[in-house]
Amino acid sequence: MTVMQTTAGTLAPNATRTDICSAPPRRHPRPDGQDQYTISEVVAFTGLTAHTLRWYERIGLMSHIDRSHTGQRRYSNRDLDWLDFVGKLRMTGMPVADMVRYAEMVRAGESTYLDRRELLESTRRDVLTRIAELQDTVAVLDRKISFYGDAGRARDTEGTR
DSSP: OOOOEEOOTTSOTTOOOOEEOSSOOOOOSSOTTSOOBOHHHHHHHHOOOHHHHHHHHHHTSSOOOEEOTTSOEEBOHHHHHHHHHHHHHHHHTOOHHHHHHHHHHHHHOGGGHHHHHHHHHHHHHHHHHHHHHHHHHHHHHHHHHHHHHHHHHHHHHHHTO
């Protein structure tokens, strides 16, 4: 899985849609084809804990992670991209159950594009609502800060008379 955006206008009429990273691609530590990262390397790259990575796999938030011949997990650049996207979803406040549902839809393929879009649009509306609430909160804080600044200046002015 990777952070997804469907290419649209660049396709020939009968071409298959392709998912690409929605943001400019991050530089991966290793080039594709040489991208086999241990769980400790992924911990260092992402800031997630090994426990969290295993949990993501267990609940279905991560697709199948390749294993070495000794059974050690081997993550790819695509896995790093997916974890980056999951981090963005976490920042939106999306419930884990919805993130898992989204991951399941991605694995199900193109037939779920509409459902995925609806889930992301709903999440976007929630984020915009939270941003508006935070902007209102900042405005209240600014008024209070201004009030206390004015009160402090008035006090200082009275003290110098």
